[in-house]
Amino acid sequence: MTSNNADVVQAPDVLSEVVGGVGFITLNRPRALNALNLGMVRRLTDILLAWRSDAAVHGVAIRGTNKEGPFGGFCAGGDIRFFHQAAMAGDPALEDFFTEEYALNHLIFTYPKPYIAFMDGIVMGGGMGISQGASVRLVTERTKMAMPETNIGLFPDVGGGHFLGSCPGRVGEYLALTGHVIGGAQAVAWNLADLIVPSQHLHQAWEALEHFRPSSPDELRRLWSRWCEQAHWNVPSQAPEGLRPELEAAFALPTVGEIVASLEAAGTQAATETAGMLRHRSPLMLHVVLEQLRRARGLTLAEDLRMERDLVRHCFFTGHLGRSGATSETVEGIRALAVDKDHAPRWNPSRIEDVTPDMVTPFFDSPWPAHAHPLRHLD
Numbered sequence: 001m002t003s004n005n006a007d008v009v010q011a012p013d014v015l016s017e018v019v020g021g022v023g024f025i026t027l028n029r030p031r032a033l034n035a036l037n038l039g040m041v042r043r044l045t046d047i048l049l050a051w052r053s054d055a056a057v058h059g060v061a062i063r064g065t066n067k068e069g070p071f072g073g074f075c076a077g078g079d080i081r082f083f084h085q086a087a088m089a090g091d092p093a094l095e096d097f098f099t100e101e102y103a104l105n106h107l108i109f110t111y112p113k114p115y116i117a118f119m120d121g122i123v124m125g126g127g128m129g130i131s132q133g134a135s136v137r138l139v140t141e142r143t144k145m146a147m148p149e150t151n152i153g154l155f156p157d158v159g160g161g162h163f164l165g166s167c168p169g170r171v172g173e174y175l176a177l178t179g180h181v182i183g184g185a186q187a188v189a190w191n192l193a194d195l196i197v198p199s200q201h202l203h204q205a206w207e208a209l210e211h212f213r214p215s216s217p218d219e220l221r222r223l224w225s226r227w228c229e230q231a232h233w234n235v236p237s238q239a240p241e242g243l244r245p246e247l248e249a250a251f252a253l254p255t256v257g258e259i260v261a262s263l264e265a266a267g268t269q270a271a272t273e274t275a276g277m278l279r280h281r282s283p284l285m286l287h288v289v290l291e292q293l294r295r296a297r298g299l300t301l302a303e304d305l306r307m308e309r310d311l312v313r314h315c316f317f318t319g320h321l322g323r324s325g326a327t328s329e330t331v332e333g334i335r336a337l338a339v340d341k342d343h344a345p346r347w348n349p350s351r352i353e354d355v356t357p358d359m360v361t362p363f364f365d366s367p368w369p370a371h372a373h374p375l376r377h378l379d
Contacts, residue, residue, distance in 0.1 A: 033076035059114035077125025109133030129158025139184030148179030153333030161296025169242035170251035302378035320362035
């Protein structure tokens with residue numbers, strides 16, 4: 001029998017099932033590195049809300065897929081091609097995406113049942129938003145973790161101000177501004193993961209969860225802890241590490257200009273390379289991001305997400321600079337990276353030294369009154 005394209009049934013982008021009292025989620029969009037679209041955000045939210053109120057579900061495990069099967073990739077972030085298309089077309093779904101994604105991030109951070117994230121492979125941007133709030137954050141030797149938003153004229157959202165602000169020392173500033181990619185061991189050392197485990201053992205752990213049969217969330221926690229001990233998956237005992245001294249000193253400075261000047265004067269290879277990374281990022285968004293992170297340290301998670309919702313509106317519709325659509329910093333950054341792929345974004349301003357406070361401060365003015373904010377219900 002022959003078939004045509006109309007006969008092909010595509011698997012859902014999010015797979016879910018409950019086995020033995022544990023809910024299992026698999027992100028299943030491997031050709032897009034499991035990048036989140038609005039449908040996936042809504043599906044994840046529906047699943048987690050249903051399981052939160054289901055007394056027969058005692059915890060959640062989430063993983064990604066790659067082209068060969070389960071694991072090997074977690075989530076590369078939000079679907080930035082959609083962001084570009086929606087911004088250019090004035091599609092209101094762009095607004096819906098960020099409102100619903102940030103609400104999903106809050107749901108995960110405040111989830112009352114164990115939530116175990118298998119952060120194997122790429123974990124970036126939106127992938128951090130659906131994993132950093134987990135009760136247990138597993139990484140492997142294949143993990144590639146980052147918040148690389150300044151590379152596309154955006155900022156580390158999905159609660160980035162909250163979880164990056166909780167890193168030791170000035171690691172949060174370093175990761176937020178540079179977008180530097182780190183591995184699993186570094187993620188554990190910087191409080192962005194709990195356990196680093198061999199990737200070949202992930203299937204074994206997933207199958208163990210399927211056989212636990214817990215009677216409560218607390219029992220699931222006990223069973224998981226015991227299994228990890230028997231597998232010698234122990235929480236590292238060393239204290240969290242900071243940055244190299246010259247980087248720590250630079251990223252503690254008040255402004256982006258001072259940070260870069262300090263790095264360029266330090267003379268070490270690490271400092272020179274870091275300064276070079278910053279020189280390639282959006283100058284405007286570097287200044288916004290530094291302010292974002294420093295404000296976030298004084299905010300609750302809900303307050304931080306509301307601030308980030310304000311920021312992302314301004315990123316695509318930068319009214320105080322008279323920029324939107326193709327002229328916005330974010331759309332230009334996505335164009336250069338993922339659309340035209342010329343890797344030559346035309347940043348405006350083009351130099352870190354040309355960004356003024358009047359360009360930055362209005363990003364933090366909310367477009368909505370408090371009673372009408374799209375995330376006003378978060379607490």
